[in-house]
Amino acid sequence: MSDLRETTVHIGFDDTDSLRGGCTTFLALRLVERISNDVEFLDYPRLIRNNPNIPWKTRGNGAIGLTLKVEEDKIESIVERAINILNEMSEENNNTNPGLVIAKGEIPQELKQFSYKALTEVISIETAKDFAEKFCFKHYTIGNGRGLIGSIAAIGNTLQPECEDFTYELLTYRLPQNIKKKREIDYESLIQADKKYSPQVFNNIDEESNNIIIAPAGPDPVLYGIRGEEPTILLEMMKKIKTKEQISAYCIFRTNQATDQHFEYASSDVVNFNVFKGEIKVTEKPKVIPGGHVISHGELLKNKSKVDIAAFEPSKGFRDIIKKLLPEDRIMAFGGVKYKKEFKGFTIQLEKCEILSIADHFKEESPFCPSCNNRMVSNGLNKGYKCRKCGYKNRESTKVRKPIDRKLSRGLYIPPAQAQRHLVKPHRRNNLPLKNSFVLIDNWWKT
Ligand code: ATP
Numbered sequence: 126m127s128d129l130r131e132t133t134v135h136i137g138f139d140d141t142d143s144l145r146g147g148c149t150t151f152l153a154l155r156l157v158e159r160i161s162n163d164v165e166f167l168d169y170p171r172l173i174r175n176n177p178n179i180p181w182k183t184r185g186n187g188a189i190g191l192t193l194k195v196e197e198d199k200i201e202s203i204v205e206r207a208i209n210i211l212n213e214m215s216e217e218n219n220n221t222n223p224g225l226v227i228a229k230g231e232i233p234q235e236l237k238q239f240s241y242k243a244l245t246e247v248i249s250i251e252t253a254k255d256f257a258e259k260f261c262f263k264h265y266t267i268g269n270g271r272g273l274i275g276s277i278a279a280i281g282n283t284l285q286p287e288c289e290d291f292t293y294e295l296l297t298y299r300l301p302q303n304i305k306k307k308r309e310i311d312y313e314s315l316i317q318a319d320k321k322y323s324p325q326v327f328n329n330i331d332e333e334s335n336n337i338i339i340a341p342a343g344p345d346p347v348l349y350g351i352r353g354e355e356p357t358i359l360l361e362m363m364k365k366i367k368t369k370e371q372i373s374a375y376c377i378f379r380t381n382q383a384t385d386q387h388f389e390y391a392s393s394d395v396v397n398f399n400v401f402k403g404e405i406k407v408t409e410k411p412k413v414i415p416g417g418h419v420i421s422h423g424e425l426l427k428n429k430s431k432v433d434i435a436a437f438e439p440s441k442g443f444r445d446i447i448k449k450l451l452p453e454d455r456i457m458a459f460g461g462v463k464y465k466k467e468f469k470g471f472t473i474q475l476e477k478c479e480i481l482s483i484a485d486h487f488k489e490e491s492p493f494c495p496s497c498n499n500r501m502v503s504n505g506l507n508k509g510y511k512c513r514k515c516g517y518k519n520r521e522s523t524k525v526r527k528p529i530d531r532k533l534s535r536g537l538y539i540p541p542a543q544a545q546r547h548l549v550k551p552h553r554r555n556n557l558p559l560k561n562s563f564v565l566i567d568n569w570w571k572t
Contacts, residue, residue: 139275224272
């Protein structure tokens with residue numbers, strides 16, 4: 126006799142792709158397809174972006190969490206299908222270490238804490254394994270087991286409405302025979318759709334370069350992804366975007382992209398690979414180094430320890446703001462920490478920057494002639510100034526101090542959309558109220 130008691134089951138997985146192919150989101154869609162007749166989906170698949178500074182990530186450090194309602198006696202078979210998919214679809218690669226985790230029931234507070242840590246710090250494989258054991262999570266790994274870290278983080282990061290911010294991304298996928306071909310998206314149709322649905326959709330087109338930024342570049346199965354606030358609008362917009370090739374499948378994900386969630390849990394301690402958020406006093410004029418990157422120097426306000434601050438070339442116009450910083454300016458730096466061996470010091474790689482205060486700086490100029498208003502010239506060391514036009518001389522004249530127009534305003538600065546990391550909240554999402562619910566719409570996935 127079948128046991129009809131239903132249980133909430135969470136499935137997390139990560140690290141299934143490599144730069145040569147694959148995509149964890151596509152694997153998620155295949156799993157959704159394979160289990161859809163036997164489960165009730167309680168959430169969209171959650172696409173959770175973890176610490177963007179992890180050196181071994183493939184691209185955006187994304188992991189997937191599914192939350193389902195399943196009859197007790199079907200759980201085994203669901204788990205089996207998830208393991209099979211992981212085995213079938215994971216890329217075989219030294220740097221691909223897939224992980225799968227299955228948890229039942231309520232998400233414990235400790236699991237949430239694990240997820241927040243995964244957003245900002247480096248977690249060891251051992252810690253993740255111990256965690257899974259402690260909470261009796263079923264888990265399955267290939268390779269060194271690293272995928273377990275993101276998998277656990279994905280089930281614990283529940284993006285709870287009313288408490289946490291979230292957005293949606295609709296990902297469309299390519300037919301296998303097109304995967305090596307160039308992606309061709311009709312620019313005009315995208316511009317029109319973007320105009321029609323903005324600000325409910327965002328980061329489709331880069332505002333500085335006008336580049337299309339919905340399509341990735343690599344050999345993964347994603348054709349394009351559109352990001353926004355409402356699933357129905359994403360579906361509508363998909364229908365308006367014209368592409369040369371057929372869309373083979375699509376799926377809507379609920380995600381922490383564009384929410385700044387990593388900065389919510391960031392610390393102002395400078396630790397290699399961690400996410401950093403803290404006040405810095407600028408101590409030197411920035412310089413531009415080969416490659417067009419802008420480097421400034423500063424010290425942490427809280428303990429005066431020295432750090433470099435970097436705005437990299439791809440951040441384009443954002444660098445112009447960082448270039449204008451001068452000693453004694455104060456900024457709130459948001460970014461990733463990287464230890465640079467060659468400089469024996471830490472660099473904050475900026476994801477965004479708030480200018481908190483702008484110091485007064487002065488330049489010294491020769492005085493104007495009081496009789497003809499021409500600019501005077503020095504009359505020799507300690508001999509004051511003279512006017513070449515009318516001959517006026519004054520031994521007491523000295524240089525005049527004039528405040529420099531800093532051409533810089535206080536406020537929050539973010540790189541243009543094409544240089545933004547997935548988690549960074551774009552300007553247009555600032556001050557949005559938290560969503561108080563989410564509803565699974567019809568047709569949220571299709572294969
Ligand atoms: P894509 O975005 O294309 O899916 P990716 O950039 O997510 O790829 P992965 O291949 O998933 O990269 O590799 C990221 C690896 O880092 C995973 O094994 C994941 O478990 C691990 N990881 C994620 N967050 C952390 C963390 N905070 N500390 C340590 N390891 C982490």
